[in-house]
Amino acid sequence: MSPHPKTTCVAIRSPRGARITEIDWADGHKGFYPHTILRGYCPCAACQGHAGGPLSFIETTDSQRELDDIAQIGNYALQLTWFDGHASGIYSYTFLRALCHCETCRGSQAP
Numbered sequence: 252m253s254p255h256p257k258t259t260c261v262a263i264r265s266p267r268g269a270r271i272t273e274i275d276w277a278d279g280h281k282g283f284y285p286h287t288i289l290r291g292y293c294p295c296a297a298c299q300g301h302a303g304g305p306l307s308f309i310e311t312t313d314s315q316r317e318l319d320d321i322a323q324i325g326n327y328a329l330q331l332t333w334f335d336g337h338a339s340g341i342y343s344y345t346f347l348r349a350l351c352h353c354e355t356c357r358g359s360q361a362p
């Protein structure tokens with residue numbers, strides 16, 4: 252699997268206590284991820300229930316929107332650990348790229 256610039260993460264900025272994470276992609280795109288969205292679309296089975304179909308958006312409380320840790324999984328995904336201890340969400344770079352909420356991406360996506 253050769254890394255594609257659009258789905259290759261080069262830097263992650265997620266200041267402790269912040270509610271926003273920024274990811275720089277190898278093609279120069281600056282990804283913007285409010286934690287409401289990031290946690291709201293947690294792709295793990297516990298959050299999403301049975302597999303299949305589009306991801307559903309989950310309402311979160313404030314402590315569920317604070318990131319405790321970010322771990323890189325190989326060169327294809329991030330595992331996010333949230334302040335409430337939830338750590339089963341594996342966010343592939345392809346998924347994260349699609350989830351980007353910067354002004355450009357938000358404008359090109361369906362509401």
Ligand SMILES: [Zn+2]
Pocket residue numbers: 293294295296297298299337339340
């Ligand atoms: Zn989850």
Ligand SMILES: [Zn+2]
Pocket residue numbers: 280281282283351352353354355356357
């Ligand atoms: Zn974007």
